[in-house]
Amino acid sequence: IDRERVSTWTGPGQTADGRPVDVLANVQDGAGARAAASTAAAGIGLFRTELCFLGRETEPTVDEQAAIYAEVLEAFAGKKVIIRTLDAGSDKPLKFANHQEEANPALGVRGVRIAWQDMGILDRQLDAIASAAASTNSSPWVMAPMIATPAEAKRFADAVRARDLVPGVMVEIPAAALLADQILEHVEFLSIGTNDLAQYTMAADRMSSELADLADPWQPAVLALVARTAQAGQAAGKRVGVCGEAAADPLLACVLAGLGVSSLSCAAASVAGVGAKVGSVTMAQCEAAAAAVLATGDPVAARKAAADAIS
Numbered sequence: 240i241d242r243e244r245v246s247t248w249t250g251p252g253q254t255a256d257g258r259p260v261d262v263l264a265n266v267q268d269g270a271g272a273r274a275a276a277s278t279a280a281a282g283i284g285l286f287r288t289e290l291c292f293l294g295r296e297t298e299p300t301v302d303e304q305a306a307i308y309a310e311v312l313e314a315f316a317g318k319k320v321i322i323r324t325l326d327a328g329s330d331k332p333l334k335f336a337n338h339q340e341e342a343n344p345a346l347g348v349r350g351v352r353i354a355w356q357d358m359g360i361l362d363r364q365l366d367a368i369a370s371a372a373a374s375t376n377s378s379p380w381v382m383a384p385m386i387a388t389p390a391e392a393k394r395f396a397d398a399v400r401a402r403d404l405v406p407g408v409m410v411e412i413p414a415a416a417l418l419a420d421q422i423l424e425h426v427e428f429l430s431i432g433t434n435d436l437a438q439y440t441m442a443a444d445r446m447s448s449e450l451a452d453l454a455d456p457w458q459p460a461v462l463a464l465v466a467r468t469a470q471a472g473q474a475a476g477k478r479v480g481v482c483g484e485a486a487a488d489p490l491l492a493c494v495l496a497g498l499g500v501s502s503l504s505c506a507a508a509s510v511a512g513v514g515a516k517v518g519s520v521t522m523a524q525c526e527a528a529a530a531a532v533l534a535t536g537d538p539v540a541a542r543k544a545a546a547d548a549i550s
């Protein structure tokens with residue numbers, strides 16, 4: 240894909256034959272959201288709220304949180320914004336949320352699991368999001384990280400709906416991908432986090448450079464779980480996006496579209512490259528690439544199969 244095409248990409252996100260695939264931005268604060276708003280991103284697919292509070296000793300008040308969330312909502316006024324509730328723990332510990340020492344933090348009390356120990360943290364964050372939504376006259380979607388079971392999805396969705404917000408969950412644990420159909424009975428949308436989904440599917444630490452070949456979103460086993468999740472979304476008539484690093488790789492983005500995901504969310508700097516690449520191929524090519532990739536057994540063969548199917 241040539242530079243010219245990337246630098247002039249202005250959206251909308253769609254394949255060459257006009258099949259919509261939203262291209263969204265991942266952000267972590269108001270400044271990042273304003274920068275992302277200058278790209279052709281159609282919205283925010285992942286607002287990592289925990290990154291606003293790294294290094295803080297105490298929990299930010301509801302008003303303090305609401306002011307930050309409102310800044311992000313204002314940057315994308317009238318557009319889709321998906322806010323993720325605190326994903327504290329493991330690679331992103333928060334002093335006010337992660338209290339115990341754990342032998343295996345990646346398998347410990349992290350993400351939404353903190354809420355099951357102390358519902359107050361989640362309740363106050365949802366109050367802050369509801370307040371920011373009201374003050375900016377917007378209707379953000381709200382999703383939880385690290386959901387493992389349908390019951391967790393229901394409990395989270397109930398808390399979100401109680402504030403007139405739209406609930407969804409992340410699929411980043413294999414168990415959630417395997418039961419995506421049941422989870423979708425409780426929520427309005429899913430967002431696949433391929434960074435953690437690869438880590439947990441392959442039992443390979445995402446932070447380990449030695450294991451990078453295993454914790455690779457091109458692993459066909461990871462993509463088979465993406466396919467299963469996307470199919471569950473299509474059967475339920477609900478949207479399934481991808482917000483992990485996989486969505487920033489233009490060739491893999493085409494494969495993900497072919498697997499049936501409806502949106503791709505990546506760092507602002509990657510938005511134009513992904514949008515231009517998806518816009519240069521037909522949905523039939525994406526589907527052929529997806530089928531070819533699923534028939535391989537490793538990331539090297541998967542990349543080659545996708546490239547062959549698309550060019």
Ligand code: PEP
Nearest residue numbers: 411432433434435482483
């Ligand atoms: C992911 O796991 O893919 C994801 C998007 O969340 P994070 O990278 O913040 O864990």
Ligand code: MG
Nearest residue numbers: 411432434435
């Ligand atoms: Mg994650």
